[in-house]
Amino acid sequence: MGMAIVKRNLYSVKIVIYKAKMARKADTAPLRRAPGEAARPARKRSAPRRAAASPDTPYHHGALRAALLEAAERVLERDGLQGLTLRAVAREAGVSHAAPTHHFGDLTGLLSELAAIGFRQFNAAMVAAGATGNSLIEKAHARAKAYVAYAQGHPGMYSLMFRTERLDYSRPSLHEAAEASFAGLAGSVGANRKEQISGQGLSLAQAADIARAWSLVHGFTMLLLDGRISDILCRLPEGTDAATLLDAMLKRAIGPVPGA
Numbered sequence: 001m002g003m004a005i006v007k008r009n010l011y012s013v014k015i016v017i018y019k020a021k022m023a024r025k026a027d028t029a030p031l032r033r034a035p036g037e038a039a040r041p042a043r044k045r046s047a048p049r050r051a052a053a054s055p056d057t058p059y060h061h062g063a064l065r066a067a068l069l070e071a072a073e074r075v076l077e078r079d080g081l082q083g084l085t086l087r088a089v090a091r092e093a094g095v096s097h098a099a100p101t102h103h104f105g106d107l108t109g110l111l112s113e114l115a116a117i118g119f120r121q122f123n124a125a126m127v128a129a130g131a132t133g134n135s136l137i138e139k140a141h142a143r144a145k146a147y148v149a150y151a152q153g154h155p156g157m158y159s160l161m162f163r164t165e166r167l168d169y170s171r172p173s174l175h176e177a178a179e180a181s182f183a184g185l186a187g188s189v190g191a192n193r194k195e196q197i198s199g200q201g202l203s204l205a206q207a208a209d210i211a212r213a214w215s216l217v218h219g220f221t222m223l224l225l226d227g228r229i230s231d232i233l234c235r236l237p238e239g240t241d242a243a244t245l246l247d248a249m250l251k252r253a254i255g256p257v258p259g260a
Helices: 002-028 061-079 086-093 098-104 107-130 136-153 155-161 172-193 204-225 242-254
Strands: none
Touching: 061 086, 061 098, 061 107, 061 155, 086 098, 086 107, 098 107, 107 136, 107 155, 107 172, 136 155, 136 172, 136 204, 136 242, 155 204, 172 204, 204 242
């Protein structure tokens, strides 16, 4: 009786092993097609899905801020101040609409930081011009011409720099850049007066000389940008241009360049 049970158990085990082998063969055997049935294309493994790239992906945090300011300057010079919006800057930079707000808070913040860049560019041009020439008159002529040249090369930026109602001068970057610009003008006037001028306090005579110098070059520049100088040039001898007129104004205001 015992041997019969053992034999039956061994037989059952063999049956289970046999079925398992047949199942493995079925899994690995090539699929048989019915006569005339076309072969099925092999299933391709799908590539791993990549996460969608964010519009801000090409930039690091600091680089994005700089890219936004560069984009803002392009929009300003191309479309004017009326076309400079946060969305326009985001489109120009190729980033999300939220990026400018994240970095500058609002449009006033963006315009203020952009104006700070303008003042720094302007100050650099003034310093370079002041380094040319030997005499004070030569330096003064060079600075005045560089002033006008900067405005002609960056009309949108120049106009923004003096739109105080659109700017926040409490922002450190703009405040420092604007103060440096005034200090450069005061220093140039002080050199002509042969005295040190403090930006913290001015005498009436110092203030008058600073205002006169600034009014001369700034007034001429604004007339030039607005196209109003042509009203004067058309009445002058043929061939007289804006540069010739400016040079004549400077000669009358501060004297001719020695040897010219």
